[in-house]
Amino acid sequence: MRISEVEIHEFEYDLPGVGSAGGNWVYDPDARREPPGFVLTIRTADGTEGNYRGFAFTPPMVAQIGMVAEEHLLGRDPLEREGIWTELWRALRHTDHLGLGPIDVALWDLAGKHHGASVSTLLGGYRERLPTYASTFFVDEEADGLDTPEAFADYAEACLDRGYDGFKFHGHPDSRPEFDIAICEALDERVGGEMDLMIDSSSLYRTYADAIEVGRAVDDLDFFWYEDPLCDGGVSGSMVRKLVEELETPVIGLEHVRTGPYGTADHLRDEALDFVRSSAHLDGGITGVMKAANTVESFGLDVELLLGGPAHAHAMSAMRNSSYFEHGLLHPEVDWLHDQGFEGEPESLDDDGTIRVPEGPGLGVEIDWEFVEERRTGHTVFGG
Structure with missing residues (x-):
């Protein structure tokens, strides 16, 4: 063949x-x-x-x-x-x-x-349903959107009712740490203890001081993770290591670094991360993320996959050290492109807040x- x-x-x-x-x-x-x-x-x-x-x-x-x-x-x-x-x-x-x-x-x-056979079967997958978190759009300025801390808290509550186990928001696109902290506090007050909470700063903070300020705030609020705060995109291992040393909340990164499992090993060796981001879309496909997952597992840590898609569902089904399927980007007024280009709704959320791993040969989806x-x-x- x-x-x-x-x-x-x-x-x-x-x-x-x-x-x-x-x-x-x-x-x-x-x-x-x-x-x-x-x-x-x-x-x-x-x-x-x-x-x-x-x-x-x-x-x-x-x-x-x-x-x-x-x-x-x-x-x-x-x-x-x-x-x-x-x-x-x-x-x-x-x-x-x-x-x-x-x-x-x-x-x-x-x-x-x-x-x-399904890709999950070929990988030795054993999970048929995947715990899922809601991952939002960035802060906007629309009255019916996600424009205030209270709007994010309202949306988190709606996502909790929908069945999601976790909630992550993307910060203010103009790099406003104080605004992001206010959102963190509103989320903790409304759904803290009921959902795992995450913040994705998406490499927006322009100074180390801003990154530390937000990090110390999420320490006080017991967030599940703190994602990509530094404006260098996490390339500087020494900078991330200093952040990891100073904070209690796990720092997750490498979303914006294309060095595959090899750079991942270097960051973990240098204790420059707590959790690792990897992506079948950007980091060498399913083969690439499985290499990354095995590398991270050898350090006793977790890997989380960037955004959704059937490739990630199949890969995660075979990963021990991955907590959540990312369902995003979500917004109360926007129908995102999850399923556009696919027959049916392969990324639909079940009533228990999980995503099913597609069945059938290959990825189990039809174009x-x-x-x-x-x-x-x-x-x-x-x-x-």
Whole structure:
């Protein structure tokens, strides 16, 4: 069995009520965004295929897939995922490896269909349902949005009623630590003790003093984790180590660092993190996040996956050291793109607040080709 064709369908999502502030997506009832997405299909001569639906960083991902498709994919045995992964990690070493994740996920989907088994089964997965937390949009300025600490507390209460076990908010896009602290306090007063609470500062704080100020506040409120506060994106291990030393709340990071399991090991060796972020979308696919999870587990710590998607559900089903599936981005007035591009609602929340790991061969999801064709903006085929 050999790869005979690599196909990319590019399209646009539809997000009414979504605007931007400081480069971060926020609720804006007068705005509408149509961000780019894509479907990557890797196909063999006998018609077996695997798919990946992309929703973030589409232009560089598509460009990088094009860089390696003919030389490194066509003619290869698609079941040799480890060899392909290693080869592509080197081939894309100058470009942050963004094209590797989609390719690897599509290869896992293909392998599952070839073997008639789910990706979870191939990974040795044992969890069928995953505890889930609500992950919100950034702070906005709309009266019916998430514009005040009280609005966040109201929304957290609604998410608690919906069944979520945890609640995470993204801070003020203008980097306002005092405002973020007020949200933390409002959340603790309203749902503290009933939900695990997290803050994702998304590398917004411009000074170490700001990061420490917010960190000490969440220490007092017993937050579950404190995520990516530093404006360097967590690249500076020495800076994060100093933060970890001074705070009691676990610091989670590496969302914005594309060094894979290797940089993860360096940060943990230097005690520069408590928890680790990893992403099948950005960090080398399912193969990449499983390497990261095993690395983090060897240090006795936890790995948490960035945003959702079926690849993360399958990977998390086989991870011992992962607490939550991230369901986001969420807002009381916005229908996010969770399921756009898929048939049905593979990321729907059950009444008990869990996400089910999709069943069926491969990723267990079907592409909504009608949606993709209606909103298609580009089409590229290599091989065939």
